[in-house]
Amino acid sequence: MSHPNPVSPIDLHMHSLASDGTMTPTDLMQRVHAAGVRVMALTDHDNTAGLAEARVQAAALDIQLVPGVEVSSEWSSQGIHIVGLFIDPANNILQGGLSRIMAFRDWRALEIGRLLEGAGIPDAEAGARAMAGSRMVGRSHFSRWLVREGYCADGNEAFGKYLGRGCKAYVPSDWIPMTEAVGWINAAGGSAVLAHPGRYKLSGTRLRVLLTEFQDAGGIGLEVCSGSQAAGDREHLGRLARQLGMVGSVGSDFHGPDVGHAAIGHLPPLPDGVEPVWDRAGIHLH
Ligand code: AMP
Ligand code: MN
Ligand code: MN
Numbered sequence: 001m002s003h004p005n006p007v008s009p010i011d012l013h014m015h016s017l018a019s020d021g022t023m024t025p026t027d028l029m030q031r032v033h034a035a036g037v038r039v040m041a042l043t044d045h046d047n048t049a050g051l052a053e054a055r056v057q058a059a060a061l062d063i064q065l066v067p068g069v070e071v072s073s074e075w076s077s078q079g080i081h082i083v084g085l086f087i088d089p090a091n092n093i094l095q096g097g098l099s100r101i102m103a104f105r106d107w108r109a110l111e112i113g114r115l116l117e118g119a120g121i122p123d124a125e126a127g128a129r130a131m132a133g134s135r136m137v138g139r140s141h142f143s144r145w146l147v148r149e150g151y152c153a154d155g156n157e158a159f160g161k162y163l164g165r166g167c168k169a170y171v172p173s174d175w176i177p178m179t180e181a182v183g184w185i186n187a188a189g190g191s192a193v194l195a196h197p198g199r200y201k202l203s204g205t206r207l208r209v210l211l212t213e214f215q216d217a218g219g220i221g222l223e224v225c226s227g228s229q230a231a232g233d234r235e236h237l238g239r240l241a242r243q244l245g246m247v248g249s250v251g252s253d254f255h256g257p258d259v260g261h262a263a264i265g266h267l268p269p270l271p272d273g274v275e276p277v278w279d280r281a282g283i284h285l286h
């Protein structure tokens, strides 16, 4: 796959083995360095366990590391991801919240395993957990295990047949309300940014309702440029950000060289007139 954009010097959304990425924080940072990205955020799902290792590498490689997290939440029965940037990972309110989500994930993994067993696929929970390589077990790990064991041809089939909403091994998500996630991020001194808004398939009207509630809760930004939404979303999300007085963020949503198509730093710049979320943190790129 070719990448039309020159490398962005900043990439504020990526995953490591601490969630469903496939690289250790150390290997990830080396790849970030090689890609020419100078400012990055590690935003693992629902935990910050990778940040300590990432911080060591950031110093060694002269990369500016923005401490981040991607919180799984819910709004109007829909899964919504909130990226928290510039967070203090030591904050108790944030960590208390995240540990609730991790407990839900543990329970959900057992349920998914039970449902797969009912569908004739035994031992999936142990398999996914072994695949995870860290405490966080997600549907991506089940998906990779199902493919590795030959139950599915690829991730699309795994989600389409078993793991996706309404499928055989789907456990209705019981994430925390979106507004609570925003509250935890703000409590930890962070900036709350709506992740990949183009991926939720909301109508323009619904997206505006979501954003109004998001702003009322203290959310300030939108991922205007994301490796996990259509490139064409950038323009209308930029317009929305300007209209609503929200800041913009850019993030590849990189999970690993063999996962999806996202590549580190391959992002267009924010559209004209959209204030970057990093300006407010005193980061000035030139
Ligand atoms: P979870 O947070 O455990 O419910 O898993 C959601 C994660 O699974 C997302 O963040 C994606 O990384 C991945 N994912 C969701 N849908 C798909 C899909 N259709 N194909 C592949 N990966 C997916
Ligand atoms: Mn993921
Ligand atoms: Mn996400």
Ligand code: MN
Binding pocket: 013, 015, 070, 253
């Ligand atoms: Mn992500």
